[in-house]
Amino acid sequence: MSLAETTKAPTTGAAKKPATVFVDGGSGTTGLGINERLKLQSDVVMKTIADDKRKDPAAKKALMEEVDLVILCLPDDAAKETVALVDSMGAAAPKVLDASTAYRVAPDWAYGFPELTPDQAAKIKAAKKVSNPGCYPTGGIALLRPIVDAGLLPSDYPVTVNAVSGYSGGGKSMIASFEDGSAPSFELYGLGFEHKHLPELQLYSNLTRRPIFIPSVGNYRQGMLVSIPLQLDTLPGKPDGADLQAAMAKRYAGSKYVSVMPLQKEGGKLEPEALNETNRLELYVFASDKYHQALLVARLDNLGKGASGAAVQNMRLMLGLPEE
Numbered sequence: 001m002s003l004a005e006t007t008k009a010p011t012t013g014a015a016k017k018p019a020t021v022f023v024d025g026g027s028g029t030t031g032l033g034i035n036e037r038l039k040l041q042s043d044v045v046m047k048t049i050a051d052d053k054r055k056d057p058a059a060k061k062a063l064m065e066e067v068d069l070v071i072l073c074l075p076d077d078a079a080k081e082t083v084a085l086v087d088s089m090g091a092a093a094p095k096v097l098d099a100s101t102a103y104r105v106a107p108d109w110a111y112g113f114p115e116l117t118p119d120q121a122a123k124i125k126a127a128k129k130v131s132n133p134g135c136y137p138t139g140g141i142a143l144l145r146p147i148v149d150a151g152l153l154p155s156d157y158p159v160t161v162n163a164v165s166g167y168s169g170g171g172k173s174m175i176a177s178f179e180d181g182s183a184p185s186f187e188l189y190g191l192g193f194e195h196k197h198l199p200e201l202q203l204y205s206n207l208t209r210r211p212i213f214i215p216s217v218g219n220y221r222q223g224m225l226v227s228i229p230l231q232l233d234t235l236p237g238k239p240d241g242a243d244l245q246a247a248m249a250k251r252y253a254g255s256k257y258v259s260v261m262p263l264q265k266e267g268g269k270l271e272p273e274a275l276n277e278t279n280r281l282e283l284y285v286f287a288s289d290k291y292h293q294a295l296l297v298a299r300l301d302n303l304g305k306g307a308s309g310a311a312v313q314n315m316r317l318m319l320g321l322p323e324e
């Protein structure tokens with residue numbers, strides 16, 4: 001057994017000493033958010049890399065030999081490079097949690113949405129490699145999967161997902177363009193029907209037909225709404241809003257971070273920033289019995305349950321630590 005192996009903390013049950021974590025890409029938007037959250041956790045120790053070595057593969061590898069888990073907060077190509085390093089480490093390899101898009105539909109990775117199904121948290125806990133979900137899919141999948149599983153929405157239904165995000169969702173370059181005034185107040189994007197979140201949105205919602213996904217970004221820093229309109233009389237069995245809300249409430253009963261809100265029949269308003277700085281996700285069903293129409297809406301912080309908050313939730317599962 002190598003020296004590095006002997007330094008690995010147990011990953012099941014309560015750790016006897018603090019677990020060790022390295023955040024690769026720790027100075028980016030998602031990495032900084034994770035660092036802020038980890039400062040509040042006494043059972044996890046962060047190992048940091050010298051600033052002038054932060055893109056040096058040899059320095060990364062040496063650090064990864066010392067830690068139980070590495071969290072990748074990198075662009076996709078850089079994430080793939082670090083995963084190749086991990087794969088070359090044999091038994092000394094740490095567990096990997098990747099915040100990029102690179103491995104979200106890879107069959108040998110666990111998808112890091114613990115609330116997806118009743119057994120997903122156990123899969124994440126047991127996995128060596130976990131992909132942290134995209135922010136928009138977190139909202140879309142959370143709304144769709146329970147109603148597809150319940151048979152209320154056919155898996156080949158023509159689903160449309162609309163969403164708005166704060167500009168921090170685009171990382172350092174988008175933040176700079178909004179904060180220097182060069183970006184518009186609001187814009188639609190992803191208009192080529194190719195947004196990088198579509199594969200995971202379709203796969204983990206259990207949809208056989210590719211959804212239409214139209215994201216947008218507004219001139220505010222963080223917070224997101226993901227909404228899905230439904231013509232209820234086109235669904236087999238003609239469910240009403242209460243049926244949809246009940247299926248979601250059943251799936252997420254007892255969840256610490258996902259809340260299914262009471263059925264909304266009086267209309268109203270929703271703004272995207274209410275859950276900022278939390279790891280929470282709220283799910284709403286707005287419905288009209290008169291017109292047989294419904295709107296499903298997820299509200300979350302794109303930097304919280306949509307990125308860093310979810311990463312810390314997954315990290316704790318992977319390290320065998322209790323929920324925060």
Ligand SMILES: NC(=O)C1=CN([C@@H]2O[C@H](COP(=O)(O)OP(=O)(O)OC[C@H]3O[C@@H](n4cnc5c(N)ncnc54)[C@H](OP(=O)(O)O)[C@@H]3O)[C@@H](O)[C@H]2O)C=CC1
Pocket residue numbers: 024025026027028029030031054055056072073074075076078099100101133134135168169170171172173302303306307
């Ligand atoms: N922002 C968000 O809401 C979300 C982001 N994500 C994902 O998380 C990942 C990071 O995104 P985000 O934090 O927004 O991006 P940022 O652009 O804010 O940060 C990326 C960081 O990675 C660093 N970096 C780039 N290449 C390397 C390398 N080879 N080795 C070490 N560090 C490197 C960059 O440094 P430098 O600037 O010096 O190149 C930068 O600090 C992406 O894959 C993104 O898709 C996921 C969910 C939500």
Ligand SMILES: CC(=O)N[C@@H](CCC(=O)OP(=O)(O)O)C(=O)O
Pocket residue numbers: 099100101133134135136165166167168169170174197215216217306
């Ligand atoms: C507003 C904005 O630009 N948002 C980003 C998604 C943020 C996110 O979840 O990123 P990853 O899937 O890369 O992890 C985008 O649409 O590309």
